Amino acid sequence: MTDAAPARGGASDGRRCHDPGMAATAAIRARVTAEQPLGGALREDVAERAAALGVLGWVRAADDGGLQVHAEGDAASVDALAAFLSEDGRTVDVERVRREGHEQFAIRGVPAGVFVVQQHAATARHFDLRLEVGGVMRSWAVPKGPSLDPAVKRLAVEVEDHSMGHNDFEGRLGEGGVIVWDRGGYEQGGRVPWPEALDRGHAVFVLHGEKLRGGFALQRTRPGEKAQWLLVKRRDDDARPGSDIAAEAPGSVVSGRTLDEVLRG
Template sequence: MSDRDSLAEYRRKRDFERTAEPEGKIAAGKIAAAKPARSKSPALAFVIQKHRASHLHFDLRLELDGVMKSWAVPKGPSVDPAVKRLAMEVEDHPIEYNSFEGTIPSGEYGGGTVMLWERGTYGYGGDGPDPMEGLHRGYAKGDFKIVLQGERLKGSWVLVRTRRDSRGKAQWLLIKHRDEHAREGADVVAEYETSVTTGRTMDEIAGGAKPKKQARPTARKAVKPVVKKAVETAVKKASKKPAPKKRT
């Protein structure tokens, strides 16, 4: 299925004359750009949006093939490996949706308040030699192993497909693997009640309050400045070292 086809349902459900949600463009360039060396997992974008629509839930979105594969997680993620969270797969979203925070008008699909609750990058969590092949194979098989590098969530996770409902929609379970980032009994959803980008609560977003902190670029866009700074620092240190003495 092409990227254009995979976003058709997303566009069909929305009236972009009324909603501020992005219409979305084909991110074909990202497919080629994301192809890594066989031994290295790519850093693909992920976000989690807290969404107060007809029911409060969290939307997990993982970049794959130029779009954001998306799941509605009613109770949100859990960092306790003993807790399995239902995740209902929904239509693919455009990558531009990763920066959306605001209010969807009443009467529109998903009408309500949307908060950017988490963001970062993710990579392949399996042990196959080709990370992108592993991600595609895992998603197709319903055993999607990932490693999150977010601001609030980190470490190894898995999405396990359990069944499809009467409409053909896939239901999955989102499970935290046991690692140094797992916390038994923790309620990470209750710990963080503000936007990861603007510091606003759901009520403040709904009321149109101004951001409390400047939104930083997404982790993907922030990579280049970080690398550039590291290189500049290394060059400065090297220039300060005294030249080696000549042997006589």
């Protein structure tokens, strides 16, 4: 259900709790616009107000210079956040939506760190996916490499953390070698805060690389030492069904050389 009128008087939601002993709950999706582009300071203010109200969800910049907000929680608190969004002449279009089960209020669209994918020739050829988390690179060996096809689920075996100093290495390594197959920044996503999302075994993130772009998810399927995960591309505008990016773009993003060329010296 969509309410196209500005949310001057607050927002309500069709999903109310019918237990009289519990507070009514609400969830909204809001688009915030103004005569001037809304900057990062307002995103911070929205996150702070949501935290003070106990509201969960997210805020992110919209392509038109406005903001997009998902808010859920106690109905009165959600209404209060919607009223805050409409202050200072801002227009807020509110859509009533279902609760998504968030456990945080996050600022999305903000880089969380760097990622790198290296291709290795060692005992067996494989790719390493590494995400910067807490000052180290959390790492997964992906034998067949990442995919942009959402229908393809790649095995990813968790390996030891690496220092960020290894991110730029490319060349011979003993009898094998390494290339930097892709790299860039990434955003943390999902409903659960990081690194708790990784600890629980389901983490969503957005890559901004030269080859890999858009949403991905890591899902743990077997815990323990060298835990096994599945790496899956999410269905979004950057998905490429039927593609095999590892085979189609084998070269390094640093030198353009393939791993075979590095091994030949």
